[in-house]
Every structure is written in structure tokens, then in C-alpha cells.
Amino acid sequence: MDVADRQSVRGDFNNATFEYFGARSRFFTQQGRYFVETDNARGELQVFPIAYTFGIDPLQQYLVQFPDGRLQALGIAWDTRPAEQGGQRWFHLYPDRRVAHDDALHWTGAFQNANSRCAACHTTGYEKGYQQAQDRYETRWAEPHVGCEACHGPGSRHMEWAKGESSLSDKGLVTRIGATWVPATGARPLPPQADAPMGGQLEVCAGCHARRTELGSPDIAASFHDNHALGALVDGLYFPDGQIRDEVFEAGSFLQSRMHQNHVTCSNCHEPHGGGLRASGNALCLQCHEPNRFQSRAHFFHKEDSSGAQCIACHMPARTYMGVDGRHDHSFRIPDPVASESLGVPDACTACHANRDVRWAADVMRRRTGRDAPVYAHAALLARARRTDAGVAPELLAFARDGSRAPILRAIALQESARFVSVEQQQVIAESLLASDPLIRAAAAAAATQLEPAVRLQLLQPLLTDPSRSVRIAAARQLIELRVAGLPEPQRPALEKLFDEYRASLAHNADMPESATDLALFHAAQGDPEAAASALAHALKLAPKYLPAMLNLADLHRARGRDDLAEALLDDAVAAYPESGDARHSLGLLYVRTGRTIQSVALLAAASRLAPDNPRYALVHGMALVESGSRVAGLAVLEAALRRFPDSDPIREALAGYRSTPAAY
Ligand code: HEC
Ligand code: HEC
Ligand code: HEC
Ligand code: HEC
Ligand code: HEC
Ligand code: HEC
Ligand code: HEC
Structure with missing residues (x-):
């Protein structure tokens, strides 16, 4: 992120125009400042000054600042790639769907608001400063880009160390994020860890390189699981085998990998300061992988100089987001066309062999390996669970309990088991509440969502005092029907504290319609329809057509005998969606x-x-x-x-x- 000026702006502001479903936007400069004329929140053309640039390569976005402190990200972006590669042009991030002024995804709306949805990851020392009463922002940051303190935390002690205060440990740095893998020794310095926790470096990188929800203002010295709730490998975000689908960055993928279970970290491959890789081409991987075994035709069955002989072509297939931004899957999986054939998940082979079909690739692999089943067991289990194929339940639960699997995979298996309520499922939930990894404990809470309220509330009570905030918040969502007064005296303070914490985490995201709607559900479950209605009114003020808020408000109207109001709202919802x-x-x-x-x-x-x-x-x-x-x-x-x-x-x-x-x- 940078102030828009001659150094930072890469787009063509030389009276360039861009046509989008009949609306023509114009980009121009005046007295050295940058402007766009484009459709405003009412669908009329209006001139806006560009305040900031966002991103560098392969695309750049632009932020417009409004008088209430809102920073909004324009939906039209600049493709910074060279013209030969199709770049040097304006394009819309939603090219196929007409995002009109009243669409929830319009650039002036809550879902393109950079104060709540972008800037925390693209700046250092971020303070959102949302003032709910006035619905405005007093946003601040220490640096408008990712600086030293974004990874290392407050640097003052490091400065003291540098000035000679040698008593300070770790060079005075707040976070311990060095790599733990020392490939030069040739041997694994640490045993593999079945339940590899996030730990050290990954916790810091994942704060920005993961799909996650902030639970409060992040404190870099605290655990990731106190600052954030990591997005699970749910349908829509990931394919059932765990490959990336929506824009999820890297950490959720890396946590699935055998590399992570063996203590490899991001900085084994990435130079965290320069941004470059530790080595180029296959040499990056051959830092650790035996060249005789892997850098050979016997392994990759392509000519050595073929594009099909690149380790990452098979083990890190890419997917494109924001129109032009290719991202590599960081789960470092074995390419598996056999799984693609039966499950419809993407496969690395035909991504390159575009003129062949997946059956061809699967046949090649069957002949080579003699294997006719998917490499990764969870792929078929999750696909079947999502089809509500009840026969899968026993295997799904067995997978969720299998301590040799990556915790993030066990967690999604557990979460998906919610579809198959049974005594065995309850037993596995109860067991999982004791797991050491917070991802599994949080998934246990989610897995209880279909149980009868009384059973669920009984089962999840141990999580009231869980050591990780992400787990407590996941539990709170499932416990909103519990009443403080209904509990035995000694348990009341814990529940009061949990609900305070839950409301505080929703208040941290009070500028998001999703959180306002969750708050409404909390109030409704606690028997306070007035408070629920006002939370929903706030959600709909932030995003007038936010569907979950519309549906919940209609439900509140129903409960209060006002089906006339409910009907008008639902007519709107049906028309809009x-x-x-x-x-x-x-x-x-x-x-x-x-x-x-x-x-x-x-x-x-x-x-x-x-x-x-x-x-x-x-x-x-x-x-x-x-x-x-x-x-x-x-x-x-x-x-x-x-x-x-x-x-x-x-x-x-x-x-x-x-x-x-x-x-x-
Ligand atoms: C969870 C943290 C996070 C959030 C929230 C986030 N980004 Fe990013 N963004 C990243 C990371 C990390 C990358 C680098 C690519 C990657 O990790 O795969 C990136 C890359 C980009 C890029 C590509 C250009 C470049 O220089 O890499 C653009 C443009 C961008 N983000 C814009 C936005 C906008 C606009 C929003 C809000 C709508 C947003 N981002 C929200 C973390 C985030
Ligand atoms: C994107 C995250 C990131 C940013 C930004 C970053 N660092 Fe680092 N830094 C790391 C990581 C990771 C390591 C450990 C390197 C390794 O594993 O080889 C490190 C190592 C260091 C070390 C060595 C620590 C030791 O124990 O030897 C120092 C000193 C340091 N960084 C200072 C800085 C300064 C000063 C800045 C800003 C100019 C900065 N870093 C910005 C991630 C970052
Ligand atoms: C404060 C949020 C934040 C943290 C913490 C962070 N990153 Fe990033 N990182 C970003 C954003 C945003 C980008 C996109 C580049 C841009 O436009 O600035 C990025 C880009 C990158 C890139 C791509 C660089 C390129 O040239 O394509 C790598 C690699 C990377 N980060 C690795 C790391 C690692 C490793 C860590 C942990 C040691 C880390 N990052 C921590 C926000 C963060
Ligand atoms: C810092 C060391 C290191 C580097 C660098 C490294 N790996 Fe690995 N890799 C490992 C370890 C350790 C394992 C786990 C081996 C085991 O479980 O026996 C592993 C496992 C794998 C697996 C097996 C995955 C599975 O699910 O069975 C693949 C594939 C892989 N690596 C690909 C790569 C690729 C591609 C690169 C380069 C982009 C790379 N590795 C770089 C250390 C490394
Ligand atoms: C053309 C695709 C392709 C390329 C290129 C490729 N691999 Fe593989 N790799 C595979 C397949 C397929 C398997 C699974 C083999 C099997 O199951 O018998 C695999 C397996 C692996 C494994 C796991 C081995 C095990 O025993 O668990 C590692 C590690 C690995 N590859 C590393 C690499 C490295 C390093 C490179 C680059 C030097 C590379 N691969 C290049 C297709 C490829
Ligand atoms: C085994 C090596 C390896 C490890 C470990 C690794 N990466 Fe990467 N990463 C790569 C390679 C290779 C690329 C592709 C770079 C390219 O083609 O320019 C890449 C690309 C990226 C990019 C640019 C966007 C993209 O996907 O192309 C980001 C951001 C990034 N990695 C972040 C991370 C983070 C964060 C971690 C730790 C969670 C991590 N990486 C761990 C090898 C690795
Ligand atoms: C990045 C691109 C790329 C990827 C990924 C890739 N290939 Fe290839 N493949 C090639 C190219 C280029 C050739 C021709 C040159 C050669 O033989 O190396 C080829 C040749 C082949 C051939 C022999 C010629 C033919 O068409 O019959 C087979 C078989 C093959 N690939 C199978 C696979 C399978 C299976 C995978 C996935 C595990 C795969 N390839 C992944 C690029 C790729």
C-alpha cells in the first residue's frame, strides 16, 4: 500500500477509459493528483481522487477515501504485466457478473471496504478505529506496507540490543521465527510430528497469509489462535482433497503438507527480507530432496529440459485469482489424476496437457504406479460427506481420530461429521475436546452444531475455559442458547466471561455485516428481540442487501407477529438473489x-x-x-x-x- 503519486502509480491515468456493462470510467490526472470518474453508490458518474495504491504486481488496485474515513477499493484494476503477456490494461475484477451500484459487491459497498477487509494485511501497526455510533473510521497505521514490525513485533528492544545492550536474548526481537530445518546436515534434525502445531514462524506469516478472521486487535507476541480463527478447509474455499479453490493464500494449504509435519517452514524456501526464493528452479527443492532420486527421469518421466520436469509444475499447481494473479498451491501434494477422475478435483497434469483429458492422465499414472485409488484418503471421504452419503460416517470419524494425520485435515473431517448425528459422533466430539491442537478442538465445537441443544450445551461446556481464544469463540457460537441464570452458581462466571469475550470479538468486527448478524443471533437466542433487531438494522445499514441479515430480520418480524413486514423484506430478498x-x-x-x-x-x-x-x-x-x-x-x-x-x-x-x-x- 502506498500514497498515490508518480512513484507508486502504475496504471494509465492519461485520460484512459474503461467500459463495463455500458458504464464508462475515466482515469486522469490534474495538477499531479490522480482521479477516476466512475459510478458512485447511486449509479451516477462522479469524480473521485485516488488516495492510495494497493499491490504492485501482477495487478494494482486503487483506494478512494470518503469523508467518513472509509477507504474503498475500486473494482477496476490495472494489469501490470507486460503488454506481450496481455497486460498494460484496465480490467474489472468481476468481468462476467454485472456489479451494479446496488450490488453487495459494488466498490462503494461494505465488501470492498479496505478499512475492514484489506488494510490489516497490507500495512504494519494497523489500528482500524471504527466508531460504530457515528459509523465512521479513524484508521491509523505505522507504515503503509509490510514492514519489519509486521513480522518481528515492536522493535525498540532490538534497537537497544543493536546499541550494545547484549543482555537481551534473541537480539531483542519479540517473535521467534527462525527456520528450524537445517537441510545441510543431510539428516532430519527433528522427528516428524503427527500433530504438528503451527508454531513460531508460521503463526506470524499466517496472520496475513491465510484466510482467517480477526478475533480482536492482533498482538504479535500472542499465539495465532488467540488473535485469529483460521478458516477451515470448507467446501467453496478448498476442493475436497484440500487443493485451493477460492483465494485462501498459503497457510491453510501448508498445514496439510508432510513438509509442515516435518518442521519445514516458509523461510526454508523464501528469503523473508528480499522476497526472493532461496534457490531457483528445482534447486530450491533439492536443498532437501535427494537429487539422485528426484532430479531424474525415473521420477518425473519427462525430458530434463521439459517444462514437465519442474518440481513445482507437478507439486505446486497454480490457480488464478483477481483475474491475473496466479498463486501456487502450498500443500505440496502428489499429483493425482486418479482422484480427479472420480472426484472432479483439478489435476496438475491436464492443467498443462490441455489437449488431453483427465482419464488419459489417470491411465498414465495407473500404468506407472499400479495404483488405482486416490493418493489421499480424505479426498473421497470429504466428497462423500458433502453429498450426505451416510455410509461414509464411520470412516470419516475414524479419520478424524487418526493421530497420524495433519490436524487441519482431521479438523475438517470432524466438522463435516456434523451431517451424521449419532452416538459415535458424539463420542468422537467428546474425545476431540481434549486434542492438543486448537484446530481440532474448534472443529469439535462446530461438529456439535446439529445436536439437540441440551446435548450440545452439555457436551461443549469444557470449552468455556479453553486456553485458545479461537476455540472459546467457536464454542460460544454453539452455546448462545445457554443462560447464565440457568447454570449452577460456580459455573456462572465462566459463562459470563465467555459471552463478554464473544461480544467483544464481534464488536471488533462491528463494521462487518456478518458480525452484526452474529450479534443479532446471540441476542435472539438470549431472548432479547429488541437488541437483535437493532443489530440487524446495523447490518443492513452497512450492507442494505446482505441476505443473512434480511432473512434473520424477516424471522424476527415473524416472531413478533409482523408477517406483513416479513413479506416485504422477503420479496426484496427473492428479487435481489x-x-x-x-x-x-x-x-x-x-x-x-x-x-x-x-x-x-x-x-x-x-x-x-x-x-x-x-x-x-x-x-x-x-x-x-x-x-x-x-x-x-x-x-x-x-x-x-x-x-x-x-x-x-x-x-x-x-x-x-x-x-x-x-x-x-
Ligand atoms: C488475510 C490478509 C489479506 C487480506 C484481508 C487482503 N489481502 Fe491482499 N494480499 C495478501 C497477501 C498475503 C498477498 C500476496 C499473495 C499471496 O499471499 O498469495 C496479497 C496480494 C494482493 C494483491 C496482488 C498484488 C501484489 O502486489 O501481490 C492485491 C491487488 C491485493 N492483495 C489487494 C487486496 C484488496 C483490495 C483486499 C481487500 C478487498 C485485500 N487484498 C485483502 C493478504 C491479504
Ligand atoms: C515478512 C516477514 C519479515 C519482515 C517484514 C522482516 N523480517 Fe526479519 N526475519 C524474518 C524471518 C522469517 C527471519 C528468520 C530468517 C530465517 O529463518 O533464516 C528474520 C530474521 C531477522 C534477523 C535475524 C535474527 C537472528 O536471530 O539472527 C534480523 C536482525 C531481522 N530479521 C531484522 C529485520 C528488520 C530490521 C526488518 C525490517 C527492515 C525485518 N527483519 C523485516 C521475517 C521478516
Ligand atoms: C502484515 C501482513 C504480512 C505478514 C505478517 C507477512 N506477509 Fe508476506 N505478504 C503480505 C502481503 C500483503 C504481500 C503482497 C505483496 C505486496 O503487495 O506487498 C506479501 C507477499 C509475500 C510474498 C510474495 C513476494 C513476492 O515477491 O511475490 C512472500 C513469499 C511472503 N509474503 C512471505 C511471507 C513470509 C514467509 C512471512 C512470515 C515470515 C510473511 N510473508 C509475513 C503480507 C504479510
Ligand atoms: C527444507 C527442506 C525441504 C525443502 C526445501 C523441500 N522439501 Fe519437500 N519435503 C521435505 C520433508 C522433510 C518432507 C517429508 C518427508 C517424509 O515425510 O518422509 C517433504 C515431503 C515432500 C513431498 C511429499 C508429499 C506427500 O504428501 O507425500 C513432496 C511432494 C515434496 N516434499 C515436494 C517438494 C517440492 C516440490 C519442493 C520444492 C518447491 C520441496 N519439496 C522442498 C523437506 C523439504
Ligand atoms: C511430472 C510430474 C512430477 C514432477 C515434475 C516431479 N514429481 Fe515428484 N512426484 C510425482 C508423482 C506422480 C509422485 C508420486 C509417485 C508415486 O506415488 O509413486 C511424486 C512423489 C514425490 C515425492 C514423495 C515421494 C515419497 O516417497 O513419498 C517427493 C518428495 C517428490 N515427488 C519430490 C519431487 C521433486 C523434488 C521434484 C523436482 C526435482 C519432483 N518431485 C518432480 C510427480 C512429479
Ligand atoms: C518448499 C518450498 C516452499 C515453502 C516451504 C513455501 N513456499 Fe511459498 N512459494 C514457493 C514457490 C516455489 C513459489 C512460486 C514462486 C514463483 O513461481 O515465483 C511460492 C510462491 C509463494 C507466494 C507468491 C504467490 C504464489 O503462490 O505464487 C507467496 C505469497 C508464498 N509463496 C508464501 C509462502 C508462505 C507464507 C509460506 C509458509 C506458509 C510458504 N510460501 C512456504 C515455495 C515454497
Ligand atoms: C508444466 C507442464 C507439464 C505438466 C504439469 C505435465 N506435463 Fe507431461 N509433458 C509436458 C511436455 C512439455 C511434454 C513433452 C516433452 C517431454 O516428454 O518431456 C510432456 C510429455 C508427457 C508424456 C509423453 C508424451 C505424450 O504426450 O504421451 C506423458 C505420458 C506425460 N507428459 C504425462 C504427464 C502426466 C501424467 C503428468 C502429471 C503427473 C504430466 N505429464 C504433467 C508437460 C507437462
Whole structure:
């Protein structure tokens, strides 16, 4: 990040124009300052001064500062690559979807606000300074880029050490982030660690190089798990085998790798100060990997000078974000077209052999290795879990308990087991609460989400006083129905403290509609609809079309007998989100409640079609058909639903109920 000036700006501001769905933006300079004319929050053209540049290569974004302290990131960015590679042009970060002025992703909106969503990782000594009462920012930073203290913490003791205060340990540096792997010895200096914790350097890098949520103002001397909640390997962010899908940076991938389990760190490959690599080409990997074994045709079966003989071509396939920014998968996995063939996950071979299909690559690998199953067991387990294939539950739980697996993989297996409620699942949750890795304990809380409230609250109580804040916060989410007054006296202070901490962490992100909505859910569960409504009003002020807030507010209206208000809101939601099954389902239920069962059917059918993984939507659709007189069609929908969700008791019971009552006509 830098102040926009002649040194920092890389885009063409020489009256360049850019056309996006009929709106023409113009980039120009005046008296040495940089300006853009583009659509404002009302969809009209307006001139804005550019305050800051953001990023250097392969793209640069621009921030506009508003009088309330908001810094907003323009959706039009400059492609800094050379013209021969297609660069030196303006482009939109959402080229295919028309982001209009009232779209949640418009550059003037909450989701492109740099104070809350960008600057913490791109600056040093960041203080967001959000003032909720005035809905404005007093944001500060020590340096507008990643400086020494972003990795090393406050440097004053290091300065004293440098001036001769030799009694200071670690050169006076606050964080211990040196690499622990010493490849030169030729032997592994440390035993592999099954439950390798994040530790040292990775905790510092992951603060910015991970998909994560800040739980408060980060303190670099504290543990990562006190400062942040690491994003789990959930569907949408990662493929089921753990490959990167959405923009997730590096740490969540690296934690999956055997390298991490063997104490390798980022700085074994990256020079943290210059930004370069420790060696170029395959030499980087041959620092540690036996050249005789790996730098050979026997291993990579391509000519030595072929692009297909580069270690990273097979072991770090890239994926492109923000239009032009290729990022390498840091899970250092074995390329596995056999898994891609059955699971549809990307594979490194056909990424390069674009004229071949995955079956070809899988056949090559089957012939070479004689192996016909995916290399990594979790890939198929997670894919099956996400299809709600109940047969997978025992293996999924066994994986979650397997101490030889990387904790981040065990954690996602545990979290996905929430779909298969059983006594065994509860036992594994209970066991996992004692795991040493906070990722597993936090996943145990998430895994309990489908249990009956009473069971869940009983089970998760040990987490009230967990040593890691990320775990306590994950538990708090599942415990919001607990009442302080309902607990035995000695346990009350712990719960009060937990809820205070939960609210504080939501307050830290009070400028995010997601947090305001979580706060509303907390208040609603605690029996305070007034407070819930005001939190939702705040969420919708930040992002007027934020769907979860709209749906929750409609639900609050319902609870207060105001279905008229709920209906208006849900009509809006359905119009704004044509692809949302949730919005249609909620509106369909409202129709049923208000006596319009026949009209509800189309909405409930659409909801179930848009959210095919949701057994409840299928159930409600079938029931509405039967109740509105279409018994045969309704039973057919329920039968089809039972085939898709053979373990759903509610669907089975509804079918049995209808079958045992004779048709009324
Ligand atoms: C979690 C920390 C984090 C957040 C939040 C974040 N970034 Fe980044 N950003 C990074 C890191 C780290 C990289 C380097 C690439 C990587 O790690 O894969 C990066 C790279 C970039 C780049 C590529 C150009 C370059 O010089 O590398 C741009 C542009 C960028 N970010 C813009 C943004 C914008 C705009 C936002 C907010 C909408 C944002 N970032 C939010 C951490 C973050
Ligand atoms: C991106 C993170 C990062 C930034 C920014 C950074 N460092 Fe470092 N620094 C490291 C890492 C990692 C190491 C350990 C190097 C290794 O493993 O070989 C290190 C090592 C050091 C050491 C050696 C410590 C020792 O025990 O020998 C000093 C001194 C140092 N850094 C000072 C600085 C100064 C001064 C700046 C700013 C100009 C700076 N660093 C910026 C990550 C960073
Ligand atoms: C304060 C947040 C922050 C921390 C902490 C941090 N990084 Fe980064 N890092 C970034 C951002 C942002 C970028 C994108 C480059 C840019 O535009 O400034 C980046 C870029 C990089 C790059 C790519 C450089 C390039 O030229 O492409 C590497 C490698 C990297 N960081 C490694 C590390 C390592 C290793 C650590 C831990 C020792 C670390 N970073 C700690 C924010 C951070
Ligand atoms: C600092 C040492 C070091 C460097 C550098 C290094 N590795 Fe590794 N790598 C290891 C260790 C240690 C293991 C684990 C070996 C084991 O479990 O027996 C490993 C394992 C692997 C695996 C096995 C993964 C699996 O899931 O079975 C692959 C693939 C791999 N490395 C690729 C690479 C590539 C590609 C590079 C270069 C970009 C590289 N390594 C650089 C130390 C290193
Ligand atoms: C053309 C693709 C390709 C290239 C290039 C490639 N590898 Fe591999 N690598 C593989 C495959 C496939 C396997 C799995 C082999 C098997 O299962 O028998 C593998 C396995 C590995 C393993 C794990 C070995 C084990 O026994 O667990 C390491 C480590 C590794 N490669 C390192 C490297 C290094 C270092 C380079 C570069 C010098 C490299 N690879 C280049 C495809 C490649
Ligand atoms: C075994 C070596 C190795 C390790 C360990 C490693 N990286 Fe990388 N990293 C690479 C290579 C190789 C690239 C690709 C560089 C290139 O092509 O210019 C890369 C690229 C990157 C980039 C640029 C964006 C991209 O994906 O191309 C960032 C940022 C980065 N690494 C951060 C990290 C962080 C943070 C860690 C620790 C969590 C880490 N790396 C661990 C080898 C490694
Ligand atoms: C970065 C690009 C790249 C990647 C990744 C790559 N290859 Fe190749 N591959 C090549 C090139 C270039 C050739 C031709 C030159 C040669 O033989 O080295 C080739 C040749 C081949 C050939 C022999 C010629 C043919 O087309 O029948 C086979 C078989 C093959 N690759 C299989 C694979 C498999 C399997 C993988 C994944 C494990 C893979 N390749 C990954 C680039 C790549």
C-alpha cells in the first residue's frame, strides 16, 4: 500500500477509459493528483481522487477515501504485466457478473471496504478505529506496507540490543521465527510430528497469509489462535482433497503438507527480507530432496529440459485469482489424476496437457504406479460427506481420530461429521475436546452444531475455559442458547466471561455485516428481540442487501407477529438473489403460514431445486404439495427425497404418516 503519486502509480491515468456493462470510467490526472470518474453508490458518474495504491504486481488496485474515513477499493484494476503477456490494461475484477451500484459487491459497498477487509494485511501497526455510533473510521497505521514490525513485533528492544545492550536474548526481537530445518546436515534434525502445531514462524506469516478472521486487535507476541480463527478447509474455499479453490493464500494449504509435519517452514524456501526464493528452479527443492532420486527421469518421466520436469509444475499447481494473479498451491501434494477422475478435483497434469483429458492422465499414472485409488484418503471421504452419503460416517470419524494425520485435515473431517448425528459422533466430539491442537478442538465445537441443544450445551461446556481464544469463540457460537441464570452458581462466571469475550470479538468486527448478524443471533437466542433487531438494522445499514441479515430480520418480524413486514423484506430478498434457495424457502413458509399453501408450492419447489443438498427443503416442498391437494405429486417428491437422503427420519416419518392416512379425495 502506498500514497498515490508518480512513484507508486502504475496504471494509465492519461485520460484512459474503461467500459463495463455500458458504464464508462475515466482515469486522469490534474495538477499531479490522480482521479477516476466512475459510478458512485447511486449509479451516477462522479469524480473521485485516488488516495492510495494497493499491490504492485501482477495487478494494482486503487483506494478512494470518503469523508467518513472509509477507504474503498475500486473494482477496476490495472494489469501490470507486460503488454506481450496481455497486460498494460484496465480490467474489472468481476468481468462476467454485472456489479451494479446496488450490488453487495459494488466498490462503494461494505465488501470492498479496505478499512475492514484489506488494510490489516497490507500495512504494519494497523489500528482500524471504527466508531460504530457515528459509523465512521479513524484508521491509523505505522507504515503503509509490510514492514519489519509486521513480522518481528515492536522493535525498540532490538534497537537497544543493536546499541550494545547484549543482555537481551534473541537480539531483542519479540517473535521467534527462525527456520528450524537445517537441510545441510543431510539428516532430519527433528522427528516428524503427527500433530504438528503451527508454531513460531508460521503463526506470524499466517496472520496475513491465510484466510482467517480477526478475533480482536492482533498482538504479535500472542499465539495465532488467540488473535485469529483460521478458516477451515470448507467446501467453496478448498476442493475436497484440500487443493485451493477460492483465494485462501498459503497457510491453510501448508498445514496439510508432510513438509509442515516435518518442521519445514516458509523461510526454508523464501528469503523473508528480499522476497526472493532461496534457490531457483528445482534447486530450491533439492536443498532437501535427494537429487539422485528426484532430479531424474525415473521420477518425473519427462525430458530434463521439459517444462514437465519442474518440481513445482507437478507439486505446486497454480490457480488464478483477481483475474491475473496466479498463486501456487502450498500443500505440496502428489499429483493425482486418479482422484480427479472420480472426484472432479483439478489435476496438475491436464492443467498443462490441455489437449488431453483427465482419464488419459489417470491411465498414465495407473500404468506407472499400479495404483488405482486416490493418493489421499480424505479426498473421497470429504466428497462423500458433502453429498450426505451416510455410509461414509464411520470412516470419516475414524479419520478424524487418526493421530497420524495433519490436524487441519482431521479438523475438517470432524466438522463435516456434523451431517451424521449419532452416538459415535458424539463420542468422537467428546474425545476431540481434549486434542492438543486448537484446530481440532474448534472443529469439535462446530461438529456439535446439529445436536439437540441440551446435548450440545452439555457436551461443549469444557470449552468455556479453553486456553485458545479461537476455540472459546467457536464454542460460544454453539452455546448462545445457554443462560447464565440457568447454570449452577460456580459455573456462572465462566459463562459470563465467555459471552463478554464473544461480544467483544464481534464488536471488533462491528463494521462487518456478518458480525452484526452474529450479534443479532446471540441476542435472539438470549431472548432479547429488541437488541437483535437493532443489530440487524446495523447490518443492513452497512450492507442494505446482505441476505443473512434480511432473512434473520424477516424471522424476527415473524416472531413478533409482523408477517406483513416479513413479506416485504422477503420479496426484496427473492428479487435481489435469484439464485438463493434460502430466500425462496423462507417466503414459501410465510405463504403457508398465511394460508396461501397453493401459491407456496412454486416457491418451495424452486428452493429445493436451488439447494438440492438440503433435505429439509425437499421435505417441506413435498408436504406443501400434499397439503395443497396434490397428494400424488407430493408423495412422489417425498419418495425421491428419501432416495436422495435415505437417513432422513423426518422425510421417512412424513411419508409414513401420509401413506397411513387415506387420501381425502
Ligand atoms: C488475510 C490478509 C489479506 C487480506 C484481508 C487482503 N489481502 Fe491482499 N494480499 C495478501 C497477501 C498475503 C498477498 C500476496 C499473495 C499471496 O499471499 O498469495 C496479497 C496480494 C494482493 C494483491 C496482488 C498484488 C501484489 O502486489 O501481490 C492485491 C491487488 C491485493 N492483495 C489487494 C487486496 C484488496 C483490495 C483486499 C481487500 C478487498 C485485500 N487484498 C485483502 C493478504 C491479504
Ligand atoms: C515478512 C516477514 C519479515 C519482515 C517484514 C522482516 N523480517 Fe526479519 N526475519 C524474518 C524471518 C522469517 C527471519 C528468520 C530468517 C530465517 O529463518 O533464516 C528474520 C530474521 C531477522 C534477523 C535475524 C535474527 C537472528 O536471530 O539472527 C534480523 C536482525 C531481522 N530479521 C531484522 C529485520 C528488520 C530490521 C526488518 C525490517 C527492515 C525485518 N527483519 C523485516 C521475517 C521478516
Ligand atoms: C502484515 C501482513 C504480512 C505478514 C505478517 C507477512 N506477509 Fe508476506 N505478504 C503480505 C502481503 C500483503 C504481500 C503482497 C505483496 C505486496 O503487495 O506487498 C506479501 C507477499 C509475500 C510474498 C510474495 C513476494 C513476492 O515477491 O511475490 C512472500 C513469499 C511472503 N509474503 C512471505 C511471507 C513470509 C514467509 C512471512 C512470515 C515470515 C510473511 N510473508 C509475513 C503480507 C504479510
Ligand atoms: C527444507 C527442506 C525441504 C525443502 C526445501 C523441500 N522439501 Fe519437500 N519435503 C521435505 C520433508 C522433510 C518432507 C517429508 C518427508 C517424509 O515425510 O518422509 C517433504 C515431503 C515432500 C513431498 C511429499 C508429499 C506427500 O504428501 O507425500 C513432496 C511432494 C515434496 N516434499 C515436494 C517438494 C517440492 C516440490 C519442493 C520444492 C518447491 C520441496 N519439496 C522442498 C523437506 C523439504
Ligand atoms: C511430472 C510430474 C512430477 C514432477 C515434475 C516431479 N514429481 Fe515428484 N512426484 C510425482 C508423482 C506422480 C509422485 C508420486 C509417485 C508415486 O506415488 O509413486 C511424486 C512423489 C514425490 C515425492 C514423495 C515421494 C515419497 O516417497 O513419498 C517427493 C518428495 C517428490 N515427488 C519430490 C519431487 C521433486 C523434488 C521434484 C523436482 C526435482 C519432483 N518431485 C518432480 C510427480 C512429479
Ligand atoms: C518448499 C518450498 C516452499 C515453502 C516451504 C513455501 N513456499 Fe511459498 N512459494 C514457493 C514457490 C516455489 C513459489 C512460486 C514462486 C514463483 O513461481 O515465483 C511460492 C510462491 C509463494 C507466494 C507468491 C504467490 C504464489 O503462490 O505464487 C507467496 C505469497 C508464498 N509463496 C508464501 C509462502 C508462505 C507464507 C509460506 C509458509 C506458509 C510458504 N510460501 C512456504 C515455495 C515454497
Ligand atoms: C508444466 C507442464 C507439464 C505438466 C504439469 C505435465 N506435463 Fe507431461 N509433458 C509436458 C511436455 C512439455 C511434454 C513433452 C516433452 C517431454 O516428454 O518431456 C510432456 C510429455 C508427457 C508424456 C509423453 C508424451 C505424450 O504426450 O504421451 C506423458 C505420458 C506425460 N507428459 C504425462 C504427464 C502426466 C501424467 C503428468 C502429471 C503427473 C504430466 N505429464 C504433467 C508437460 C507437462
